[in-house]
Amino acid sequence: MEQRTRVLIVEDDMIIASNISLQLTKTGYEVTGIESRGEEAVIHSRLNPPDVILMDINLKGRLNGIETVKKIQRDADIPVVYITANNDEATFEEARKTHPFAFVDKPITMRDLSRTLALVTEQLKNKEEVGESSEEHIALLNDRIFIRYQGQMVKLLLQDILYLEADRNYCHLVTDKKQFVLATTLKDMQVKLPESLFVRVHRSFVVNISKLDVLGDGHVEINRKVIPLSRSYRDELLKHLQTI
Incomplete structure (x- = not known):
């Protein structure tokens, strides 16, 4: 029943x-x-x-x-x-x-x-x-990540990911073509991604720094999406930008 x-x-x-x-x-x-x-x-x-x-x-x-x-x-x-x-x-x-x-x-x-x-x-x-365990549904392999979505394992190239946004115990992974809801926190997701490419800019956002279009005093922009930039993360972002 x-x-x-x-x-x-x-x-x-x-x-x-x-x-x-x-x-x-x-x-x-x-x-x-x-x-x-x-x-x-x-x-x-x-x-x-x-x-x-x-x-x-x-x-x-x-x-x-x-x-x-x-x-x-x-x-x-x-x-x-x-x-x-x-x-x-x-x-x-x-x-x-x-x-x-x-x-x-x-x-x-x-x-x-x-x-x-x-x-x-x-x-x-x-x-x-x-599922409750994100470890079983997210796998990183070299330049790509595999996520379970609607019962299937979907392959995403890291270079195609624009940013990730927190949604309490979930997070949204955004590409230029699609958005995926993942059963994992933003913090846990950030750990799985290469820190040379994905950087925290706000408590609710991790961005792919290779996709940045605009860097402002209090925000960044990716594909016309305005994302807040916290002061506490700004120095770390600038340091990573100098290495790419």
């Missing part, structure tokens, strides 16, 4: 929350609970972790939805889908910093919500297939 995706609903309108819970249960999801306050959602996520969180972005009380997600993310990596009636650009940008899976607008249609949760479930399955 296939395991059901477990969903926590965080919504302070109990009519909306109850309707979502009823519809999700009918379509095969397991609702771990309904919370109306951010503080309670944080505790719930800690004691009974769901697979995905539906989060009202405009929660009333001491913690709004975004602040609640930030607190949850300190302890767990749980996909978040924001529910929102707020189209304010500043709120959207603040929410985007928490790396949500998606935004679902109010009034909610079950078609949109079901499609979004189906995509989240698919992503969760893909991460399980990648």
